[in-house]
Amino acid sequence: MSEQPMKDIENKTFRGYFRKNGKPGIRNRVLVIYTVKCSEFVAREIVERTHSQDTELVGFDGCTDNQYAVNLLISLIRHPNVGAVLAVGLGCEYIQPEWLADIAANEGKLASWMFIQNEGGTRSTIEKGSAWVEWALKQLKNTKRVSMTLSDLVIGAECGGSDYTSGLAGNALVGRFFDHLVDQRGTAIFEEIVEAIGLKDMLVKRGVDDKAKKDISDTYDKALEYCRSVHQYSVSPGNFAGGLSTIEEKSMGALVKSGTRPIQGVLKVSQRPEHSGLWLLDSTPDPYWMQFGITNPNDSEGLMDLVSCGAHLVFLVTGRGNVVGSAVGPCIKITGNHDTFQRMSEDMEFDASPVLDGSKSLEDMANLLASYVFKIASGKLTKSEEMGHREFYIPYKYQNNSGVAHRCEAK
Template sequence: MDLNNKTWKAYLRKNGTKGIRNKLLVIYTVECASFVAKEIASKIGNNDTEVIGFSGCTDNAYAIRLLIALIRHPNVGGVLAVGLGCEYVQPEWLAEIAEKEGKASAWFFIQEAGGTRKGIEKGLALAADIIKELQKVPLAPMDYSELVIGAECGGSDYTSGLAGNVVVGHFYDWLTDTGGTAVFEEIVEAVGLKEFLCGRAAHAKARKELSYTYDKALAYCKSVNQYSVSPGNFAGGLSTIEEKSMGALIKSGTKPIQGVLKVGEVPVKPGLWLLDSTPDPYWMSFGITNPNDNEGLMDLISCGCHITFLVTGRGNVVGSAVAPVLKITGNSETYRHLVEDMDFDAGRVLEGECTQQELTYELAELTALIAGGQLTKGESLGHKEYFIPYKYQEKKVSYAEPVWSCCK
C-alpha cells in the first residue's frame, strides 16, 4: 500500500506553519473570568470555537508558556482573551502574541466591559470579527512529512503492551521514516528501562538529556511515594510498574530519539522526541502537578502536535481542545463496548484478523482522514477537555547537574 504520495488540504498560517483545524480559541486568564469565556464559546456554538484557561490568579511560568504555545499552535487561527481585570496573566499580552503570529485576535476585561452580561455581549461581538477573518485563511496541500503526532496512554490493561501501544510504535517508525515528527511522553512509565531508553539516543547530547530526564522522573516518583500504576491497571491484568513500563515504552517504536522536549517546546527537526512533563527538582510535590490524562494531552499539544493518540485498554472517553484526540484500544471487547468513543481497534491483531503491517497502514490512513477534516469520535460528541495546572518546570536545565543532589 503506497501512502507516501497522499495529501490533504490544510490551513496555511502567515508564519508558514500548517494546521489541520481552524480554531477560534477563547482564553480566560483567571478562574474569575471562566464563566464569561465559556458562555461566549457556548453561544457561538460551532465545533471550531473552543475555550481554555488558567485558573490561577498568581504567576506560573509553566502555565503561561503553555498558553502561549497553544496560541502559536497551527490548529489555532484566532484568539479572544478574556480577563477579569486584576489577575497576573494579562489578556492583552496574549492577544499581542497572537497578532505577532499573524492571527486575528482581541481581548477585554470583564470589569471594564460592565460585568457578566455586557462582557458576554462584548466577547460575542469581538468573536464575530475574528470568525470573519478565519474564513479568509488560505488552504494548502499537506502530507505526512509535515505532521506532528503525539501519543500517551491512559487506562492501560494487558492489551496495551501487546497491541494498542504496539501499533502506535509501528506507526511512529513509519511516520518518521516518511519524514514526519512523533512525540511520546510519560517518562514516569519508563521505570526500569533507563538502559533501553538511553541506548536509543540519536547522539551524545540526546543520551545526556534522556539519562537526566529518567533520573528526574524516578526521583519524582520516589519523592511523592507514588508510581504511575493504578488499581485499574491491576484489574486489567498488569502486575507491576515495570511491566506497565515495558508496554508503555513500546509506543515510541524503535527509531533513534532525537532529544528531550520541555512543555511548550516545538521539535527543531523531524524525527522521534521524548516530552518531559514532570516537575523539575526543588518542586517535586504531588499536589503541585496533579497529573491526569488531559494534562498530558495538553502538554503534547503545546509541542505542536496536530493530532494526539490516546491508547487505552480499559477505555477512556475524553477529547481535547486545540487538537483532535484519536483513541486507540488494544482490547476489542473495550472497542465494542465503547464503540461510540473509540476510534481504532488494534485488538484485531490479537484475534488473528489482520497483520501488524495491515493494522499500521490502517492507522496511517485514518490519521490522514482526521488530518483532512474528518472528525474523531470525541470531536463528534463535543469533547473539548483541557487541564492546565500549577506546575514548576524550567524551560532549560543543566543536564550535567545530578538530579539526586537537587532532590534531597
C-alpha cells in the same frame, strides 16, 4: 523495514491552513482564553453561544501567575491549529490578556482581549465577546489553504487506562506507525517518562547522540526520584485489575508506543521539536523550592502537554477505555481490547484488536491507522470532537525550560 507500508498515502496531499510562522494547521480554531478562574464563566458562555465546533475554551485558574502555565498558554496561541484568539480577563489577575493577544497578533492571527471589569460585567462582556468570535469565524473562512502530506504532521502519543492489551496491541500499533512516520520525515512525540521506570538502559541506548543520551538519562533519574519522593508510581487499581502486576510491566507496555527509531532528544512542556524525528516529552515537574508538585494527575494533562509541543493531533491508547478529547489538537482514541471497543463504540476511534487475534498483521493495521490519520488531518472530525469533548488541563507547575534539568540542581 520494507518500503511498502503507507505507500498509498505517502505522497497524497490534503489541504491545511496557512500560518505565518511555522507549520500549517489541520484545524482553524478560535481559542477563547480565560486568564483567571473569575473570568471562566464569561469565557465559557462566549464559546457556547457561538455554537461552533471551531470555537474552543482554555484557561488558567490561578490569580497568581506561573511561568509554566503562561508558556503553555502561549504555546496554544502559537499552535498551527489556532487561527484566532480572544483573551478574557477579570482585571485583577497576574496573567495579562492584552499581552497574550499581542502574541497572537504577532503570529498573524486574529486577536482581541477584554477585561470584564472594564466592559461592565457578565452580560456586556459575553455580548461583545460573542460578537467578536462570530466575526472571527467568518474571517477565518478566508484563511489561505496549503497542501500538506503526512510527513508535515507532528503527532503525539500517550496511553491511559492501560490493560494487558495496551502493550500487545494498542501501543505496539502506535509504535509501528511512528516508525513509518519518522522514516518519512514526520515528527512523533511520546511521553510518560514516569511510565518508563525500570527501563533506563533500554531508553538511554536509543538516544541519537551523546547529548540526547545524557538528557534521556537525566530525565529518567528525575522521574525515578520523583516517584520515590512522592511514594507513587504511575500504576493504578484499574491497571492491576487488568492483569498488570508492577510498574515495570506497565512501563514495558507503555514504551512500545515509541516504536524503535532513535530518540532525537527530550522536550519540556511547551517546547517545539527542533527538527523531524522521534522525541521524548518530559512533563515531570523539576525539583524546585515548592518541591515537585504533582505530575500526570490525569490523561487530559498528558494530551495538553503533547499539544503544547506542537502536536497537530494526539493518540490516546486505552485498553480499558476513556472518553476524553482535547482542545486544539484532535484526539484519536485507540484500544487493543475488542470488548472495550464494542462497549464504548461511540467514543473509541480505532480498534487495534485484530493484532491480538491474529486476523491482521501489525503492518496492515499501521497502514489502516495511517489512512485514518489522513482522514482526520483532512478535516474529518474525531468522535470526541463531534461529541464536543474539548478537555484541557493547565495546572501550576515548575519546569526549567532552559534545558533538561540535571539532578544536581535539586541539591
